[in-house]
Amino acid sequence: MSSAGPVISAGIVEAAPAKINLALHVTGRRDDGYHLLDSIVTFAETGDRLTFAAADEDGLTLSGRFGAALAADPKGTGDNLVVKARDLMRGALRDRGLETRPVEIALEKNLPIASGIGGGSADAAATLRGLLRLWDVELPADELAAIALRLGADVPMCLKSRPLRAGGVGEAITPLSHMPSFAMVLANPLKAVSTPEVFRRLDRRDNPPISSPPQVVDRKAWIAWLSALRNDLEAPARALIPEIGTLCDLLAESGADLVRMSGSGATCFGLYGDYAAAEAAARHLSQQEPHWYFDATRTVAGDSP
Numbered sequence: 131m132s133s134a135g136p137v138i139s140a141g142i143v144e145a146a147p148a149k150i151n152l153a154l155h156v157t158g159r160r161d162d163g164y165h166l167l168d169s170i171v172t173f174a175e176t177g178d179r180l181t182f183a184a185a186d187e188d189g190l191t192l193s194g195r196f197g198a199a200l201a202a203d204p205k206g207t208g209d210n211l212v213v214k215a216r217d218l219m220r221g222a223l224r225d226r227g228l229e230t231r232p233v234e235i236a237l238e239k240n241l242p243i244a245s246g247i248g249g250g251s252a253d254a255a256a257t258l259r260g261l262l263r264l265w266d267v268e269l270p271a272d273e274l275a276a277i278a279l280r281l282g283a284d285v286p287m288c289l290k291s292r293p294l295r296a297g298g299v300g301e302a303i304t305p306l307s308h309m310p311s312f313a314m315v316l317a318n319p320l321k322a323v324s325t326p327e328v329f330r331r332l333d334r335r336d337n338p339p340i341s342s343p344p345q346v347v348d349r350k351a352w353i354a355w356l357s358a359l360r361n362d363l364e365a366p367a368r369a370l371i372p373e374i375g376t377l378c379d380l381l382a383e384s385g386a387d388l389v390r391m392s393g394s395g396a397t398c399f400g401l402y403g404d405y406a407a408a409e410a411a412a413r414h415l416s417q418q419e420p421h422w423y424f425d426a427t428r429t430v431a432g433d434s435p
């Protein structure tokens with residue numbers, strides 16, 4: 131067996147941007163119980179942050195506003211998607227005859243846990259990207275995507291971290307190159323939501339797919355188009371966590387052009403005319419509900435010139 135990559139003493143940094151489902155239609159269900167989705171997804175400048183450094187033995191340290199919440203979670207470290215991603219990646223490289231060195235991973239957990247904005251999935255995707263860089267190896271794109279999907283339905287899209295449309299259970303990805311950047315407030319009542327429970331409570335699983343997105347980089351056209359779409363998981367999530375309704379009302383009152391829940395919740399977002407408006411809204415909302423999570427951010431734009 132050969133040994134993969136040089137020893138790199140300085141840490142490698144990978145951002146794990148928050149994933150936002152601007153719309154999510156549930157269009158069917160597979161025989162294995164997973165749901166077929168049609169989702170419009172973008173990524174925020176805010177998110178978790180991971181560093182990777184060669185070490186004598188494998189390790190994971192947690193910091194950040196929600197680091198302690200993850201450590202305290204009984205399903206935390208043992209079940210941690212970062213550790214799972216590391217082990218799957220190492221196994222895939224071993225299958226190719228590459229032995230990898232131990233790695234110390236530091237996870238700065240800035241996003242609320244189990245909150246519908248990717249958190250764990252974004253961390254897993256960042257781990258795959260970071261380890262490839264640390265170990266200085268490459269994997270074919272289809273093999274990397276397959277590893278990502280084994281970690282969770284949202285991990286392949288988090289590998290991209292660009293505006294996209296996701297079909298299948300989340301793995302059928304089409305880039306949305308014309309999507310503009312949006313000024314946004316992310317808001318969460320700091321109540322974790324069980325994704326399987328939200329899916330279980332759906333009334334309908336055969337909703338029509340999403341129409342064609344605008345082919346121009348025009349914020350107004352995108353907001354008008356998005357406004358006609360939905361998140362089908364919002365009604366069952368609101369039934370589980372009534373604070374989601376309160377949060378959406380507060381975001382709407384704060385001047386957002388569009389308010390919706392992301393993923394299976396409970397994070398909701400508001401889109402604002404510009405970043406200053408989003409910042410002012412986040413400040414005001416934090417005063418109204420000091421114990422909830424509010425973060426003003428921008429989303430990344432598509433790759434259109």
Ligand code: C5P
Pocket residue numbers: 163164165166167281282283284298299300325326329
């Ligand atoms: O793939 P991930 O671990 O993120 O999914 C968590 C749970 O959400 C799954 O076990 C499943 O119950 C539900 N899910 C689903 N259909 C999807 C994605 C997730 O039913 N497309």
